[in-house]
Amino acid sequence: MNSNAPTHLTALPDSRARRAIERLLEGSGITLNGPAPRDLRVYHPDLFERVLRQGTLGLGEAYMDGWWECERLDQLACRLLQHGLGERVHPPSERLMYRLQAGFFNLQSRARAYRVGEVHYDLGNDLFQRMLDPTLCYSCGYWKEADTLHEAQLAKLELACRKLELEPGMRVLDIGCGWGSFAEHAARHHGVEVTGITISKEQAELARQRCAGLPVAIELMDYRDLEGCFDRIVSIGMFEHVGHRNYPVYFRTVERLLDAEGLFLLHTIGSNSSEITADPWINRYIFPNGVLPSAMHIARASEPYLLLEDWQNFGPDYDRTLMAWLGNFDARWGEIADRYNERTRRMFRYYLSVCAGAFRARHLQLWQVLFSRGREQRYDAPR
Structure with missing residues (x-):
């Protein structure tokens, strides 16, 4: 207090x-x-x-x-x-203001894309290293057979690799690579070459350190500036920052970069409603200009470019993940308390707790959606 x-x-x-x-x-x-x-x-x-x-x-x-x-x-x-x-x-005025802003302005344009990195992800690697598990995954774990946060995050990474059917030597693109958790896991355990991109300077620096010696390249760049061709593409916990006005260009970019026989895995928080809105507190203090997609948003925007192969929802697992992060945050706050103020502590406790409650109430979902460009062979999704 x-x-x-x-x-x-x-x-x-x-x-x-x-x-x-x-x-x-x-x-x-x-x-x-x-x-x-x-x-x-x-x-x-x-x-x-x-x-x-x-x-x-x-x-x-x-x-x-x-x-x-x-x-x-x-x-x-x-x-x-x-x-x-x-x-x-x-309040009605709050709803109207956000709709007007989102309707007339591209809140996730190239010029604005780096703001969430500056406000949230660049806050301090020391804070996130204490809150997260050793993989530094900042997205929902997969708790189906896991007892600890670390086991759940390793299971999530491996589930993504299995869904993508990774093979040694494949070229993989990680859109929104964070601190390099997927890139490191996929390169180390599946022998693939990974290009990871992020809009956070702090994330890029630490990701490069963690992936040193592996066939991994970490770039600080916007997804719209990407070039090349990749056998597989993955995006874990990044689509929430794309914005509804940019969904078509996002999926068009994935189609352009993905090999004809390739697979694309989208891991994202989802909204039960297709209304374009955002919680004003989260928007101001945690994820500026973030917008959660609905199932309809994803289906409509991807339809002209990609074939939907599989859709899995394990939203309740995010409740458990967030509560584990909160436990870590509380237990290790004393190690960094001299570098942050009490207001920051209360901000993070509020953010983690309220989001956990939202997933518990099934107000929010967590989806993994698998796409192809229409390859001939049948796809059987692992669970």
């Missing part, structure tokens, strides 16, 4: 704003200043007015400011979403 924030529960003001919030919470199982781990504990009397005025942005910023607390933010988020509050707390 911020040093200038209240440190004790406030008496709930008898205000119109408080009563409005209580009406919204009716039936959700959430009690203001209640005893349950999921209950919201109020430290500032102006919280209710702030939330009514600013919606989820105000709620998240108030948490960062220490205006309220909750022992289990993930449970709170899950309950709120199951209660249908995910849409009801967004």
Whole structure:
């Protein structure tokens, strides 16, 4: 909590704003200043007015400011979403503004593409190295037969390699390679040559170090600038940054770069709705200009260019992945606390917890979609 924030529960003001919030919470199982781990504990009397005025942005910023607390933010988020509050707390003006911006401007243009790297991925490798497992995978693990985060991430990487039917000597493109987790795994264990691209300087530097001595090239570049021909293409946790206006050029680029007999694996978070929107708090503090695709978005945009071979959903696994990251983050925060402030700590705790709750409520999904250019042989997807 911020040093200038209240440190004790406030008496709930008898205000119109408080009563409005209580009406919204009716039936959700959430009690203001209640005893349950999921209950919201109020430290500032102006919280209710702030939330009514600013919606989820105000709620998240108030948490960062220490205006309220909750022992289990993930449970709170899950309950709120199951209660249908995910849409009801967004002020109409907020929705209209985002639709206007997304409609008139390409928020994920070449000029804007590097912003998410600067704001989030370049925040500090030391932070992510403590939050993630040794693979440095910053995407959903595959927990089907895994007991630990590391096992789940290795299983995810291997599942992707099996779906792509990798063979030694193949040329593989990794769009959005992060810290080189897939590139390192595929090159080391399957003998392929990998070109990985990222829009984060910090990621590129560490990925090159991790892949030293392997047939891996890491480039700092936008996917639209790629040239060449590849036997296989993979994109894990990057499509969320492409934006709906760029979906056609994205799939057209994949088709242009993919060999006629090649395979392309798209691993992405998915939305249940095709409405173009974004949570304002996530958009401001975590993933600027990010947009989650719906199944319809992916199907329509890819249809002119690629053949859909397989679609797998293991969204509930992201809940477990995020909670594991939160456990790591809490356990190792002391190692980096002198390099970051308390507001950053609360920002990450809120982000990880709320996202876990969203996947638990099935408000979000995790898809692996396998495409080809229409090769003759049958494709049998491994699980």
